[in-house]
Amino acid sequence: MLWSAHRFNALATLSPREIARFQALGEAPVSHRKGARIRGQGDPVRGIYLMIDGWVASSLILANGARLIQKIHLAGDILGTPSMVLDRSADTLTALTDAVTAYVPEDRMGALLTSEPRLAAVFLMAVQVERLVLMDMLATKGHSSAVEQFAMFLLDLHARLTPLGLVHDDTFDLPLTQEAIGDVLGITSVHTNRTIRDLETQRLIERRGHAVRLLDPAALRRLAPLPERRLRPDPAWLPRAE
Structure with missing residues (x-):
């Protein structure tokens, strides 16, 4: 089972070689049962995840115990990217259904950004799409x-x-x-x-x-x-x- 690069293909026309490079980032796919925690808020950050199948929630737990789901992840997403700038995870990733992910260690991601500047630019575009989604969410909540x-x-x-x-x-x-x-x-x-x-x-x-x-x-x-x-x-x- 391979990670789908269709979200990146919507941003740029990727060659088969570039798609293969993205798909080769992850380690062996791992299955998660519904309700399983993939990574918890506050856990050490050592990499990110390719979302291969299922539904996964990215959520924050506030000081008063309230939960806020920031994002519903689907196949083709990349999980955990906001925490790449932190030592410990900012959010909790929870399987809402049975799900499959592939872990991407930090060094693999770094090597891709170094060796494939065009793919690094596409990754930057994908991050901006996520930022736009959060902007829209903030604009609508309460208004x-x-x-x-x-x-x-x-x-x-x-x-x-x-x-x-x-x-x-x-x-x-x-x-x-x-x-x-x-x-x-x-x-x-x-x-x-x-x-x-x-x-x-x-x-x-x-x-x-x-x-x-x-x-x-x-x-x-x-x-x-x-x-x-x-x-x-x-x-x-x-x-x-x-």
């Missing part, structure tokens, strides 16, 4: 309704799951508890339940078990508090491929 935030959350998942072949007829699996969704949006599980029912009543979504169908993606987009972010692939400043 948008729960319905608006949840609409944007569903559209983001739809966009990220589509390249993985996990969206069919605008339907995808959402294997998150209402508590976890509430942690992402910064609301209670009760408020989360009310928000989901509101979107169902408006005939914007439909649920069957864990499956969610977007009945009117265009209406959800109009409801979202921020415009769709369209990536600019192969920017002029990016070093040319060999």
Whole structure:
């Protein structure tokens, strides 16, 4: 099972050799059971992780014990990059479903950035995408309704799951508890339940078990508090491929 470079291919046209270099970064894939902690907040930092399969949450535990999920990771993501500048991990990585990751020691990442300056630039672009996501999250929390935030959350998942072949007829699996969704949006599980029912009543979504169908993606987009972010692939400043 290989790590998918599709998120990096969305930023730059990678050659087969470059994709192979990215995929060769990780050690042997490791399986994690649902609920397993991959790395805890405060653990020593010695590397990062390639996300191969499943769903993983990046979360912070505040001094008062509250949990805040910063990011839901899917296949093709790279986990733990914010902590690369720290001695100890800033967040906790938890498997929300059965998941598979591949560990990348720091020295391997450093060697790639030294030997492959173009891939280093693509990695920089990927980090900026993550920064943009956090900017949007900060902009909406406290300034948008729960319905608006949840609409944007569903559209983001739809966009990220589509390249993985996990969206069919605008339907995808959402294997998150209402508590976890509430942690992402910064609301209670009760408020989360009310928000989901509101979107169902408006005939914007439909649920069957864990499956969610977007009945009117265009209406959800109009409801979202921020415009769709369209990536600019192969920017002029990016070093040319060999």
